[in-house]
Amino acid sequence: MVMNIPFARPYITQEEIRAVTEVLKSGWLSMGEKTVMFERAFAEYIGSKYAVATNSCTSALFLSLKVLGIGRGDEVILPTFTFTATANTVVHCGAKPVFVDIDEKTYNIDPDSVEERITDNTKAIIVVHYAGQPADMRKIMKIAKTYGLKVIEDAAHAAGAKYENGKKVGALGNLTCFSFYATKPMTTGEGGMITLDDGYLADKLRILRLHGISKDAWKRYLENNSWYYEVIEAGYKCNPTDLASAIGLEQLRKLDWMNTRRKKIAEYYNEHLNDLDIILPYVRPKIESAYHLYPIRLVKYNRDKFINEMAKRGVGTSVHFMPLHLTRFYRKMFKYKKGDFPVAERVFRSIVSLPIYPQLTERHLEYVVRCVKEILKPR
Known part of the structure; x- marks a missing residue:
């Protein structure tokens, strides 16, 4: 007898369904209290000081490059063996993606190849933790320190994975980007998260993810219904919804x-x-x-x-x-x-x-x- 076994299927239970129903009944569907709770819970789980939720891992990667100042004329090193979003975000910043080869055993980025491709224009390295297995961050961080480069971890596959030192992925690079797409280790349908320890960059990420304004709707609601906000930068529309964050809170527990x-x-x-x-x-x-x-x-x-x-x-x-x-x-x-x-x-x-x-x-x-x-x- 032929069985039907799809390649991937999200693990959704009554807890996620109840959480979404509660948000629908609350009347607050976009980014609000549930997103704040999700960010705090995820940062605590990873062991980072801050977590900033986004509407996708692609947005997370793009915003991470932007807050690091990556732009025209810059080069970013990354493995050729990755999903196109990793490189596309570099292109959208006006920078050049510089591909390198992979290790044949782990399929992760080859640190030796990284060092060979560094030029005066190199500003950052994007490390992809392929299939959920952490790359050799010890070597990568050593190279980054030697040449004064920033490190972004593309941890789309790696929520909950751990480095050799026992710390969870998301606690070594300058910024780490997670995916909550439907097929990933945990899901919000669509969604992403950035973990980091730099408070200045975290504040800047929150501003950039929502049009560059000083206060999102939830903050304005909390502050005596004050409508006033300031436009600080020409930002983007990369925020999640509370519907997604409610699912994320339940998925994180599992x-x-x-x-x-x-x-x-x-x-x-x-x-x-x-x-x-x-x-x-x-x-x-x-x-x-x-x-x-x-x-x-x-x-x-x-x-x-x-x-x-x-x-x-x-x-x-x-x-x-x-x-x-x-x-x-x-x-x-x-x-x-x-x-x-x-x-x-x-x-x-x-x-x-x-x-x-x-x-x-x-x-x-x-x-x-x-x-x-x-x-x-x-x-």
């Missing part, structure tokens, strides 16, 4: 449990797929991954054919990611070409992600494993 479930699913795959001609995910010692993705690499079997065969059996898969230097825009705009980053290209040709989310039961996992074996190891 995050550690959800990450543990994903880890157990990864361990099941590791145990039952280790006799196949594939490369299983590698996790560095001493860190804790959020296990957002379970990417395997096919050694001999065609990747696209494998995806089609899995789809015939009702199992969703995906590819993370096409290296950005191979995409049309970045080839044309910045003259990147095939062969520039051989490790990322080699990984891309063979990589495919299997389903990994809390609702998967042992029966589901048995079926996924059976389908993989039917395709790769036919009788």
Whole structure:
């Protein structure tokens, strides 16, 4: 019997539904008290002094670059092996994205490649914690300190993950950006968060995320219904809603449990797929991954054919990611070409992600494993 197992599914329970209903009944739907509560709870969870909520991780990355003063003529180093939003935000700031290759075991940014690409125009490094596994921040921070560079962590995959020192991701770089998109370790439907320890930058982020005005509607409401605000900068519309933040508060309470479930699913795959001609995910010692993705690499079997065969059996898969230097825009705009980053290209040709989310039961996992074996190891 063919089962229907989608690639990803958000874990939503009655708690989230009740939280949204309460907000709907309250009459305050946009950014307000729930967002303030969510920011405080998330900062406490991460161990950062401040957290600033946004309407997406893309907005979080863009605002982070803006408050660091990244602009025209500047260069920002980042891995080519990431979702396009990471690089797009650099372009929207008027700066140049400078791609580097990845480590072939972890698929994270290769620190040695970073140092090779630094110029007088380099202002920042964006580190992507691929699949939920923290990158080698010790080496990255050392390089940043040596050359006087800022570090932004793209932790879209890594809510709840931990570095080697036991601290949660979000506590080392100058700013860390999280995603709460529907497929991420925790979700608000759409949404993001920036964690940081710099109070000046936190205040500036709050101003920039809502038109550049001095007081949002919630603050004006609290201050004796004073309508007055000042326009401090030409800001943006990047704020979340209380509907999203209410979901986020409930998801945050479940995050550690959800990450543990994903880890157990990864361990099941590791145990039952280790006799196949594939490369299983590698996790560095001493860190804790959020296990957002379970990417395997096919050694001999065609990747696209494998995806089609899995789809015939009702199992969703995906590819993370096409290296950005191979995409049309970045080839044309910045003259990147095939062969520039051989490790990322080699990984891309063979990589495919299997389903990994809390609702998967042992029966589901048995079926996924059976389908993989039917395709790769036919009788």
